[in-house]
Amino acid sequence: xxxxxxxxxxxxxxxxxxxxxxxxxxxxxxxxxxxxxxxxxxxxxxxxxxxxxxxxxxxxxxxxxxxxxxxxxxxxxxxxxxxxxxxxxxxxxxxxxxxxxxxxxxxxxxxxxx
Amino acid sequence: xxxxxxxxxxxxxxxxxxxxxxxxxxxxxxxxxxxxxxxxxxxxxxxxxxxxxxxxxxxxxxxxxxxxxxxxxxxxxxxxxxxxxxxxxxxxxxxxxxxxxxxxxxxxx
Numbered sequence: 001x002x003x004x005x006x007x008x009x010x011x012x013x014x015x016x017x018x019x020x021x022x023x024x025x026x027x028x029x030x031x032x033x034x035x036x037x038x039x040x041x042x043x044x045x046x047x048x049x050x051x052x053x054x055x056x057x058x059x060x061x062x063x064x065x066x067x068x069x070x071x072x073x074x075x076x077x078x079x080x081x082x083x084x085x086x087x088x089x090x091x092x093x094x095x096x097x098x099x100x101x102x103x104x105x106x107x108x109x110x111x112x113x114x
Numbered sequence: 115x116x117x118x119x120x121x122x123x124x125x126x127x128x129x130x131x132x133x134x135x136x137x138x139x140x141x142x143x144x145x146x147x148x149x150x151x152x153x154x155x156x157x158x159x160x161x162x163x164x165x166x167x168x169x170x171x172x173x174x175x176x177x178x179x180x181x182x183x184x185x186x187x188x189x190x191x192x193x194x195x196x197x198x199x200x201x202x203x204x205x206x207x208x209x210x211x212x213x214x215x216x217x218x219x220x221x222x223x
Contacts, residue, residue, distance in 0.1 A: 004156070042118065042213040043157075043201070090156070102147070103211070105156040 003027045004106035006091050012112045013081065021076040021109045023091030031096055032074040033103065034066060037088040049074060050096065081113045116140045118214035120202050125220045126192055134187045134200050134217045142207020148176050148187045149201040151216065157201055160187070189219075197221045 004025045013019050025032060034046040048056035049068040063085075065077040074091055088108045094101040119137045126132040138146070145164040149157040163169055163178035163185060175188040187200055199216040206212055 040122065040215055042215045043203075045211070102159050102162065104159065105149075107154075107156045110154075 006106035010110045014114050018079040023074040025093040029093040029095050030071050031094045033092040035090040083113050086113045116212045120214040120217045123218045128223050130192050131190050136185045136202035138183050138204045140204050140206045144205040146185050147203045150198050152198045194221050
């Protein structure tokens with residue numbers, strides 16, 4: 001399944017580093033999402049973009065900064081992260097951001113903050 | 115608050131049947147999703163229920179009772195490849211997806 005791709009698949013960074021996660025969808029969808037998945041916890045929605053406009057920011061710390069240059073690409077810029085930010089970061093897309101649209105996920109980036 | 119409950123872990127035998135339950139308390143209801151997630155991989159869509167009743171897709175079926183705030187995913191003729199986590203998610207009145215923590219299903223030979 002290559003509908004939604006994410007790079008890198010694994011990332012180890014120190015607390016003072018700056019890095020970016022990339023997501024690309026090849027499904028012609030208009031909405032894209034960032035989720036955080038921690039062990040044994042529900043998926044946490046971080047950001048939603050619909051037609052390149054951010055429509056949701058669920059009280060995410062400013063050390064996470066999203067960017068959506070077009071409806072096919074989504075970035076998550078990371079800086080001065082904390083060890084508790086270590087998790088699987090999942091990108092998803094859907095035809096629209098509301099309604100009955102199903103979300104399709106990428107494989108995720110496994111982030112470890114040292 | 116909004117809440118989705120599902121068992122943390124279940125074990126079943128290859129060739130058998132297993133039922134994974136999901137109960138929810140949400141502000142409104144606009145559909146329930148089941149996803150499968152193998153370790154280290156993307157969650158993949160399995161089923162969507164918005165009306166009461168049973169939806170069947172091959173070896174997998176999903177049931178919904180809106181009055182009881184309850185759903186289950188039924189897996190028949192279990193195969194080793196069915197070992198995965200199964201995520202239940204409910205779309206609330208604001209069309210926000212509320213996720214459960216997932217049920218890890220272990221299949222034994």
